[in-house]
Amino acid sequence: MMKKTFMVIACFLCSILIVFFMPSSRSSSAFESSAAGMFEQKITGISASEKTIYKLYDRGNLVGVLTSRQRLDRFLDSVYREKYEKDYPNSSCICGKDIYITEEKSLLEYEDIDENILNYLLDNELFALRATAVCFADDTDIFARIYVLDETIYENAMQTFITYFIDPDVLASIEQGYSLPLLSSYGTREVGISISETITMYKDYAAPSEIMRTEEEVLEYLEYGANTTKEYYTVQKYDTVAGVGTKNYGLSATQVMNINRDKIESVDQVLEEGQELCITYFNSPVNVVVYKETLREEAIYPETIYTEDPSLLVNETEVRQVGEAGSRNSLYSEKWINGVLVNGYLESSVDMRQPVSEVVAVGTMELPDVGTGTYRWPVNNPIISCGWGCYWGHRGTDIVNEYEPYGDIYAADRGVVEKNEYHYINGNYIVINHNNGFHTYYGHMREPSELEVGTVVDKGQVIGHIGMTGAATGPHVHFFIYEDDETRHDACQGFLPC
Numbered sequence: 001m002m003k004k005t006f007m008v009i010a011c012f013l014c015s016i017l018i019v020f021f022m023p024s025s026r027s028s029s030a031f032e033s034s035a036a037g038m039f040e041q042k043i044t045g046i047s048a049s050e051k052t053i054y055k056l057y058d059r060g061n062l063v064g065v066l067t068s069r070q071r072l073d074r075f076l077d078s079v080y081r082e083k084y085e086k087d088y089p090n091s092s093c094i095c096g097k098d099i100y101i102t103e104e105k106s107l108l109e110y111e112d113i114d115e116n117i118l119n120y121l122l123d124n125e126l127f128a129l130r131a132t133a134v135c136f137a138d139d140t141d142i143f144a145r146i147y148v149l150d151e152t153i154y155e156n157a158m159q160t161f162i163t164y165f166i167d168p169d170v171l172a173s174i175e176q177g178y179s180l181p182l183l184s185s186y187g188t189r190e191v192g193i194s195i196s197e198t199i200t201m202y203k204d205y206a207a208p209s210e211i212m213r214t215e216e217e218v219l220e221y222l223e224y225g226a227n228t229t230k231e232y233y234t235v236q237k238y239d240t241v242a243g244v245g246t247k248n249y250g251l252s253a254t255q256v257m258n259i260n261r262d263k264i265e266s267v268d269q270v271l272e273e274g275q276e277l278c279i280t281y282f283n284s285p286v287n288v289v290v291y292k293e294t295l296r297e298e299a300i301y302p303e304t305i306y307t308e309d310p311s312l313l314v315n316e317t318e319v320r321q322v323g324e325a326g327s328r329n330s331l332y333s334e335k336w337i338n339g340v341l342v343n344g345y346l347e348s349s350v351d352m353r354q355p356v357s358e359v360v361a362v363g364t365m366e367l368p369d370v371g372t373g374t375y376r377w378p379v380n381n382p383i384i385s386c387g388w389g390c391y392w393g394h395r396g397t398d399i400v401n402e403y404e405p406y407g408d409i410y411a412a413d414r415g416v417v418e419k420n421e422y423h424y425i426n427g428n429y430i431v432i433n434h435n436n437g438f439h440t441y442y443g444h445m446r447e448p449s450e451l452e453v454g455t456v457v458d459k460g461q462v463i464g465h466i467g468m469t470g471a472a473t474g475p476h477v478h479f480f481i482y483e484d485d486e487t488r489h490d491a492c493q494g495f496l497p498c
Contacts, residue, residue: 037062039116045109053106056117058126059098064117065110069101075118079127084208088129088149094205096126128205136285137198144285146221147206149213154201157218158286164258165339166190166290183331188294196287196337223259223282230280235271236392242267243391246398248279250474252385255281258339282338292334293347299497300326301376301460302355312363317370323358326351332403344403369456371413371434375495376460378412378442378479380404385476388490396441396480397491401466405475409464411457412440412479412496420449426478427469432457443478444469 041064054066066072072095080093095101099121121127132151136144148154163171170190173180183189212218224230233248241264245251253267259278264271271277302323312318328351334344362368379401386398401407415434422428426443430451433439446467457463468475481495482488489495 037064038120039064039113041065041113042111043108044111047107047109050105050107051109053104053108053110055102055104056095057100057102058120058124063120064113066101066117067110067112067114069103071114072101072118075121076127079122080129084127084129087213088131088208088211090150091130094128094130095121096128096207097205099126125208127208129208129211130203131206131211132201133204133206135200135202137200138196144225146218147204147211148218149211151201153212153215154218157215157222160215160219161222161284161286162193162288164261165288165336166193183293183295186295186297188292188334190290190292192291194289194291196289197285199286222284222286224280225283225285227283230278232276233279235273235275235277237273238389238392239271239273240390241269241271242386243394244271244277244279246386246473247391248473249281250385250472251279251281255339258282281340284338287337290336292336294332294334294344296330296332297352298328298330298349299376300328300351300353300355302326302357304358304360304459306368307359307361309361309363312361316363317368318361319358320361321357321359323372324356326353326355328352341402368414369416369435371415371436371438372459373413373434373436373438375412375440375481375491376410377496378409378440378477379407379466380410381407384492385474387492388480395488396443396478398476399479399491400474400476404466406446406466408462409442409445409466409477411459411461411463412481413438414459415440415457417449417451417453417455417457417463420451420453422448423470425471427467427472428464429478430463432463437484439482439484441478441480441482444472444476446475 038058038061054069054072056063056066056072076093076095080091084091084093131147131149132154134146134148134154135142167190170180171193174190174193180189180191212221220228231248233244235244240253241256242253245253245256256277256279257264257267257269259281263275263277302325304323307320309318328349330349331347332344333347335342358372360368377399379399381402381404383400383402384397385400386394388395388397390398411432413432413434415432417430418433418439419429419431423443428445428448429441429443430445430449431439431441442464444467445464446469447465449464451457451463466475466477472478479491480488481491
C-alpha cells in the first residue's frame with residue numbers, strides 16, 4: 001500500500017516538472033494557446049487553484065473573456081452617466097438583449113483584453129436601458145408591446161387619447177363614481193367607457209432606440225400603432241369639413257376634426273383652399289369603447305286610408321281628411337369605438353302626439369299615382385352626411401340611416417316609377433314621377449330596384465336598399481327633388497324637416 005501511494009506522488013511531481021521546466025512541452029500547450037473569441041486573447045498561465053472567469057457572448061459568438069465582472073459593471077455605470085442619463089433620466093444601463101455572460105470555473109489564466117471587449121460594446125451600442133414595458137393583450141395573447149421612459153408618460157398620453165372620444169368632465173365624473181345627469185332635452189349624453197384590451201405594465205430593459213421618451217411619441221403610437229404611413233388631402237375651393245370626410249372614405253366631420261385637431265377646432269370651421277388635411281383615420285392598438293344615450297324626436301307617419309266613392313271617376317281622388325304626422329320621443333343606446341358608431345338600438349319610446357290618418361276617396365280600389373305634395377324621409381333614422389353643396393358640384397342631399405347603414409329606401413311620396421337605371425357616378429338609381437310637377441331621385445342603391453318602370457308606388461313603400469354603388473365612399477342615399485323642367489331642389493329647403 002505504501003509503495004502504491006509513493007508511485008502516485010512521484011507521478012504527480014513529474015507532471016509538474018514537465019509543465020514548468022521543459023519549454024519544449026510548454027510551447028505546444030498553455031502559454032501559446034488562446035481563447036477562440038472575436039479578439040486574440042492568449043492563455044498566459046495555469047493557476048494552482050480554480051478561479052471564476054466571465055465569458056461575454058454576442059448572439060452566441062464569444063467576444064472574449066473578462067478579467068472582472070465588477071469592471072464591466074463600472075463601465076456600464078459610466079456609459080449611462082456620460083451617454084444616456086440626460087435623455088433617459090432615472091434609468092440604468094446593462095448589456096443589450098443579444099449579449100450574455102457565462103460564469104465558469106477554470107485553472108487557465110487569460111490575457112487582459114477588457115479594453116477591447118468594452119470598446120466593442122461601446123462601438124456597436126450594445127446596451128439596454130431600464131424602462132417601463134406596456135403590453136396590450138386581447139382575450140388570447142399579447143399582440144403588442146412598447147417601451148416608455150416611465151409610466152407617467154404613457155398614462156398622460158392615454159388620457160389625451162381617451163378624451164378624443166369622451167368629454168373630459170364626463171370622464172372625470174365616471175372615474176370618480178359620480179352620477180351623471182339624465183337627458184332633459186333632445187341630444188346625446190355619454191354614460192360609460194371601457195378599454196377592450198388588457199393593458200399591463202412592468203419594468204424591463206430595452207434598446208434606447210425602442211424607448212419612447214415623450215408623450216407625443218406614445219400618443220402617435222396609440223393613434224396609429226406601428227403604421228406611420230398616412231394619406232393627406234388638399235382642400236379645394238368651397239370644401240367643408242363634412243365634405244372632406246364624405247369625399248375621403250366616408251369619414252364623418254367629427255372624425256376629420258379629431259385626426260386634424262391641430263388645424264380644425266370645430267366641424268363648422270371654414271377651411272382654407274390649399275390646406276393639407278390628414279384623411280387616414282386612427283388605426284389604434286387600443287379600442288376605446290364609449291357608451292352613449294341619444295334622445296331624439298321622431299315622426300310617426302300617418303297611414304293613408306282609401307275609401308271607394310262611386311261618385312268619382314276612375315282614378316280621381318279627393319282628400320277627405322288631411323294627414324298629420326305624430327311624434328314620439330325615442331331613447332337610443334349607442335356603442336362607439338374610437339369615435340365610430342358601431343351599433344345602436346331603441347331602448348324606449350314615448351308617443352307624444354298621435355298621427356292623424358289621411359283619408360282619400362278614390363273612384364276605384366286602385367292606388368292613385370298622384371303625389372300628395374308632402375314628403376317623408378327616404379330612410380329611417382335619417383342623418384344628413386353631406387348637404388347640398390357640401391363640396392364643389394354636389395347637387396343633392398346625402399342621407400344615411402344611422403343605425404341600419406344598408407337598410408330600406410322608401411318612396412318619399414306617391415307616384416309612378418319613371419326610371420330604374422345605372423349611372424357610373426350615382427350607381428343604381430330610381431326616379432319616381434309624382435304626376436304633380438315633381439320627381440324624386442334616389443341614388444347609390446345596393447342593387448337595382450325590383451320595381452319596373454310604370455309601377456305605381458305608395459308613399460312609404462320600400463323601393464330598394466341603401467348601398468354605395470357608383471362613386472360613393474360609404475352607404476347612403478343621394479336624394480333630391482326636381483320639377484318637370486328639371487330644376488333641382490335641396491331636400492332641406494322646405495321639402496323635408498332638416
